[in-house]
Amino acid sequence: MHIARSPGSPIGVFDSGVGGLSVLRHIRAQLPHEDLMYFADSGHAPYGDKTEQYVVERALAVTDFLLSHGAKALVVACNTATVAAIKAVRAKYPELPVVGVEPGLKPAAAATRNGKVGVLATARTLKGDKFVQLREQISAATQAEFLLQPAVGLVDEIEKGDLAAPAIAAMLEHYVAPLLDQGADTLVLGCTHYPFVRAGIERVLRDHARGDVVLIDTGDAVARQLGRLLDASGLPHSADGVATLRGYTTGDAAALAQAFADLLDLKPAVEKVDV
Incomplete structure (x- = not known):
């Protein structure tokens, strides 16, 4: 063509x-x-x-x-x-x-203060060879620990258009809170849908008294x-x-x-x- x-x-x-x-x-x-x-x-x-x-x-x-x-x-x-x-x-x-x-692992590794980076993405992204190679490369170079969290169903809910829906708020709590519990001080928004629910993610951070967490959007x-x-x-x-x-x-x-x-x-x- x-x-x-x-x-x-x-x-x-x-x-x-x-x-x-x-x-x-x-x-x-x-x-x-x-x-x-x-x-x-x-x-x-x-x-x-x-x-x-x-x-x-x-x-x-x-x-x-x-x-x-x-x-x-x-x-x-x-x-x-x-x-x-x-x-x-x-x-x-x-x-x-x-x-x-691609998920912003490199800028996240540069931004983290304690070396723990949460990555919120689809299951397919996290399983992909390209992502795995990128993660291994940056981990070896920076010693950053990447905490992976597949956000199953979140894209579907965002596609419905109601970004303030209770279902989205519940999913964000379900997926973000475990990353915070593991000590992540930086969170990669590893899907282009996720910046549209940034306000909801920030609400979860405030609810957990973690307003200092850095969000990475590429x-x-x-x-x-x-x-x-x-x-x-x-x-x-x-x-x-x-x-x-x-x-x-x-x-x-x-x-x-x-x-x-x-x-x-x-x-x-x-x-x-x-x-």
């Missing part, structure tokens, strides 16, 4: 659902002139409980769709898809600038890396004017439109697609 090389072409951003909007927020802030396409694979979500091969197949299918719509670069705004599939995406499209997200670093890749490829969009944003989903278009409105205060055109 031909890869668009024009600076005026859009950037494709995708996630299993609405979590990647937390990354899109940083991209819009740092690269305000770039046209963007956001793809929520909600019809096949969540990725966290799927096999690695399934996630690879979905990532390649979504990438093909975004390229067919002119994407000049790709952001895999999903920790699970990055761990499972970014290698396959890069192998299939070696000329495509691709940025993934969305800002992803946007910076995207900017560097665009510059290196000669593809930054430098034209003035209002950047465009379109949404696509394999799930319910109205639900994605509502997520744009509720989470980012945006109202882009959203289309349901069969991919």
Whole structure:
């Protein structure tokens, strides 16, 4: 498939659902002139409980769709898809600038004061070879101890859109409290959905008198890396004017439109697609 090389072409951003909007927020802030396409694979979500091969197949299918719509670069705004599939995406499209997200273990290791870092992520992310290698590498280099906590079901609840729901509050208490009990002074938000419940996580920290715990969100670093890749490829969009944003989903278009409105205060055109 031909890869668009024009600076005026859009950037494709995708996630299993609405979590990647937390990354899109940083991209819009740092690269305000770039046209963007956001793809929520909600019809096949969540990725966290799927096999690695399934996630690879979905990532390649979504990438093909975004390229067919002119994407000049790709952001895999999903920790699970990055761990499972970014290698396959890069192998299939070696000329495509691709940025993934991964749990911020390195900045967390730098931030911790007592060497104990809690990692909140999906089960698939924590089992992935890429994550395991990263954890072992950083542990060996820094002596940081990473306390792993799979947050089963949390993505599903966030996808429903009611971030103040009692079910989310109960899950956050259930998953965060054990990390605090083990002494974690730094907590990695290892899924792009989790920054949207940051306020709930902070409430758990206050309830446990642990307001000093540092939260690590890597969305800002992803946007910076995207900017560097665009510059290196000669593809930054430098034209003035209002950047465009379109949404696509394999799930319910109205639900994605509502997520744009509720989470980012945006109202882009959203289309349901069969991919």
